[in-house]
Amino acid sequence: MRKSTRVVYASLFFTLIMMMSNAEKLQAQDKPESVPVAKKYTAEIKKLTGNPQVKKAFQLIVDLEPETMSNHILLTEIPAPPYKEAVRAKKFAEMIKEAGADSVWTDTAGNVIALRKGRTGKKRVILEGHMDTVFPEGTDVKVVHKGDTLYAPGVGDDTRALAVLLTVMKAIDKTGIRTDADVLIVGTVGEEGQGDLRGVKNLFSASGPGIIDSYIAIDGGAVGGITHRGLGSHRYRIMFKGPGGHSSGAFGLANPHNALGRAIHYWAVEADKFTKEKGVRVTYNVGVIGGGTSVNSIPFESWMEVDMRSESPERLAGIDKLLQDAVQKALLEENQMKTLGKDLTVDMKLIGDRPSGGNDPNLPLVQRTMATIQYLGAEPKLGVGSTNSNIPISKGVPAVTIGRGGAGGNAHSLDEWYLNEKGYLGIHQALLVLLAEAGIAK
Template identity: 75%
Template sequence: MKKIILTAALLHTVMSMYAQDRKGVADKKYLTEIKSLAEKPVVKKAFQTIVDMEPQTIANHILLTEIPAPPYKEEVRAKQYASMLKAAGADSVWTDNVGNVIALRKGKDGKKTVVLEGHMDTVFPEGTDTKVKHRGDTLAAPGIVDDTRALSVVLTVLTAMEKTGIETNANVLFIGTVGEEGQGDLRGVKNLFSDKGPGKIDTYIAIDGWMSAHVNHRGLGSHRYRITFKGPGGHSSGSFGLGNPHNALGRAIAYWCVAADSLTKAPGLRLTYNVGVIGGGTSVNSIPFESWMEVDMRSESPERVAACDQLLHAAVARALAEENKMKKSGANLTVDMKLIGDRPSGVGDTAQSLIQHMMAVITYMGDTPSLTVGSTNSNIPISKGIPAITIGTGGIGGNAHALPEWWVNDKGYKGIQQALLILLAEAGIAK
């Protein structure tokens, strides 16, 4: 494993990212409940089964990582994952209308439904080499930690329950979702909570990232836009005087960033803004016929996202008007603003049994729970007032969303044991 040295600048960046993390302390009632649950003979047996399954879990992890799952093209990985869930012993397995793979394990009374989920898609485009490289104790490949490790965790939890005969009171859905990343816009989990979903979901546990002491109970909301300025285009000299979409785009960026930056300095929950991608134009001596950008803004406060959104609209309108006023000839420029991402914000009440149980699980496993915010699949149920969290897989990872993504199996079984324990705490062990 490569040793990472934190420079002062990098340390500042890392601390800023987690500045709003909060240490959590579970109520004694939940600590007692989790200790009692973890010490049941059948749970101890399941814990050992998870340890014994380490070679198979790693093999599953590698197999799934090496099946590419680019944005909107998760079908091949989904087919493989469905067959693995079926082989693990689920009562029924199906793929829904958007591509989510869903496995049902029926509960004794079925009065409640609990979800344990990882997302199948990665950020990497079609053609990316996803072959896993073994570098000592490190596994490296695009997508190996975000979020393919979670798929192997979900699969091992199901298998351990089957091998040890654990029966729950609640129905449990083991799910691999599509569309968590980027412009997927959480389409998989949105479908689960639509009228095309599997029915009422009472508790939602997403697995994403590796930090097993984190309890993500706050949804970081975001708006994302693709903004395109359009004009007639022409020769840079012969058609000089036409409205230039690049000029308008540049103005819009400047106006929005200045206004949004002022908003970030106002008191309140953290707000971020970003111009992530820009494009357009055909040659250095041509007036472009279009110029576009993709932007996002994020906050766990829906009000702050809405305010930043309004500033964006105002900046675009001002830029368009100024460029059209400045042009000397030709048709007016036009602009198209397309919302390409809308992730709702929300905050889960820390008094909820799910959050209390998870903090107790982490404490029982010997760590200190940290209450965090993130933009994950749990945003959707949290925004709907449904108990939901996102937890880590365990182990150690890094370079998420980068080609040299890596993961080390540093007591990775503990993350799987935690996932099992929180699932049983919420689904209940049938007597």
């Protein structure tokens, strides 16, 4: 192995350790925001829960617990891998129509949209959960029962939300509640990973249902958490390419692995300084690396996938620029060092672009959500996250992401679990926030 290669890889190892340590420290600094609930919204929610139809809906939700769980299990056992949500979407469309939607359709991205018409329709409110999971095609998604706990990939994130949506629609329909605003209950595609929020992006495009006035996403844990700020992210797949050859016979060729190692090192060194500057929190990560064919071959390609995040568009752009500079510096140095063959090339593909932004915690939707959580006996905790709400928040549309209710854990793992511990409270929460925002027709 060439001396320069040993130096690069040793530096790469140190760099990765430094990145993980820094990320852990920054994660510990991210604390929920504390904001008081205005009395007017506390009074509004109290009045709403005194409505006879809402009282009936609350009781019906409790009575529907067995059906909700049955729906939850049924949908969990329909695979919805990335970019392949169609089978689950078809079944969810049938179920939401039966639950009481006025009309149901699938848009150009694959989102299932169910309309419940309002009295005036002058406002449009979305209640949404995502249909996709992170698990690849072929993953066993059969639900395993261990006592009262359900185990299956995707059983919590976000299949439970789909069961909540079905029960909310049925509760509205069976109790005769009519909202003033039009309500769209939506199962979206592409929330996870490289789906890059393609479903919700489509809702806010020219192919969407039209102007959206408020957005409520269900994608979290127990009742209490409220995501009202969007954590933006950029994700790249970066590939260095060269001719490749025998490790001895073609010695002197530019080595893509050397360039990749340099790029990671240069980025991490500068990014480490950048993240420690005063300002809005920003993070960075090299998540996946690959390339090469054998130990005695100079690789013809070397690639990595990276992720960087911040609430601040400016900070996100700053750490992105550091990555761009690091890649070009690494490319130049490796090409200058070679003694034969063609230059390396590099391809940088943006594979994820989630916009950032924030809602004022005093916005009516945020305050109504907080008041609802207090009414249900929990403590509202405002925070930041990377969810479907990023898109409406970035466009100035009031949006929150709320929890599914119940208890759960091990999201994105094969032993993900869900326990229906007062799970009905999560459905009460979704219904109350929706009705507070959409209004009950007089």
